[in-house]
Amino acid sequence: MSRARSTPLLSVEGVSHYYRDAHPVHALEAVTLQAWPGEFVTLVGPSGCGKSTLLRILGGLIHPTRGEVRFAGERLQGPRPDIGMVFQHANLMPWRTVLANILLPLEIAGVPRKEAEARARDMLRLVGLEGFENAYPRQLSGGMQQRVALARALVRSPRLLLLDEPFGALDALTRERMNLELLRIWAHHRQTAVMVTHSIPEAVFVSDRVLVMTPRPGRIAGEVVVDLPRPRRLDMMATAAFGRLTQAVRALIDPDTQ
Ligand SMILES: Nc1ncnc2c1ncn2[C@@H]1O[C@H](COP(=O)(O)OP(=O)(O)OP(=O)(O)O)[C@@H](O)[C@H]1O
Numbered sequence: 001m002s003r004a005r006s007t008p009l010l011s012v013e014g015v016s017h018y019y020r021d022a023h024p025v026h027a028l029e030a031v032t033l034q035a036w037p038g039e040f041v042t043l044v045g046p047s048g049c050g051k052s053t054l055l056r057i058l059g060g061l062i063h064p065t066r067g068e069v070r071f072a073g074e075r076l077q078g079p080r081p082d083i084g085m086v087f088q089h090a091n092l093m094p095w096r097t098v099l100a101n102i103l104l105p106l107e108i109a110g111v112p113r114k115e116a117e118a119r120a121r122d123m124l125r126l127v128g129l130e131g132f133e134n135a136y137p138r139q140l141s142g143g144m145q146q147r148v149a150l151a152r153a154l155v156r157s158p159r160l161l162l163l164d165e166p167f168g169a170l171d172a173l174t175r176e177r178m179n180l181e182l183l184r185i186w187a188h189h190r191q192t193a194v195m196v197t198h199s200i201p202e203a204v205f206v207s208d209r210v211l212v213m214t215p216r217p218g219r220i221a222g223e224v225v226v227d228l229p230r231p232r233r234l235d236m237m238a239t240a241a242f243g244r245l246t247q248a249v250r251a252l253i254d255p256d257t258q
């Protein structure tokens with residue numbers, strides 16, 4: 001990917017954010033970052049440093065106090081159908097079946113029923129949930145519920161996929177499997193992806209670039225470019241190159257302990 005010739009899909013310029021509640025919080029300070037088409041970027045940083053705030057700003061769910069977000073060259077004004085989001089908890093509608101949950105964004109967009117159903121079934125297949133179309137969320141495991149959330153986020157073919165600790169609530173083994181699955185699914189369309197995670201190995205495993213944030217107010221402390229080949233395999237985590245990359249991320253998080 002030649003950055004010199006392409007323009008970023010997402011560009012964050014000097015974004016600061018204050019929550020002005022009874023407990024005012026300075027969440028973000030002068031965050032500047034870019035994500036290029038097809039790039040997989042992760043954000044790591046200590047708890048409370050503003051990662052979720054930043055992701056909600058990238059999704060147009062909240063307006064930053066200062067600075068701006070540009071998406072495909074335009075100022076981001078609010079949520080858009082070409083930006084899909086997945087959160088830590090799947091937030092599925094319990095009274096809707098798996099298929100009906102995935103159909104929801106298409107219903108809202110007024111896509112004709114037949115076409116919508118074909119697209120939802122394609123997504124269901126892509127996330128490996130064929131046969132579960134008529135199940136209800138309570139009948140699924142946590143990992144399966146996150147697959148539904150991923151299918152729902154992808155069903156409108158977003159150009160940008162935002163993921164906020166999507167596998168944070170899952171056990172370690174399921175989480176590893178879901179990371180592999182996520183990469184397999186992402187490789188189909190190579191949407192630009194920005195994912196928040198607490199896990200340094202997870203960040204290195206999935207990313208092209210890891211951005212490290214400082215404690216609150218969150219700033220970008222630095223980045224680590226991950227030059228491991230794709231497709232990624234779990235055994236890469238045992239290599240020296242992988243160890244050097246996780247160490248580089250750790251050094252940016254805890255510069256004093258190095
Ligand atoms: N809706 C809100 N109103 C007021 N303050 C908020 C709100 N959401 C977050 N905050 C505050 O902003 C700061 C950053 O929160 P945020 O959720 O963005 O952090 P985070 O990096 O995602 O943390 P974690 O890793 O624990 O998920 C925290 O101090 C939090 O208390």
Ligand SMILES: [Mg+2]
Binds near residue numbers: 051052053
């Ligand atoms: Mg968070």
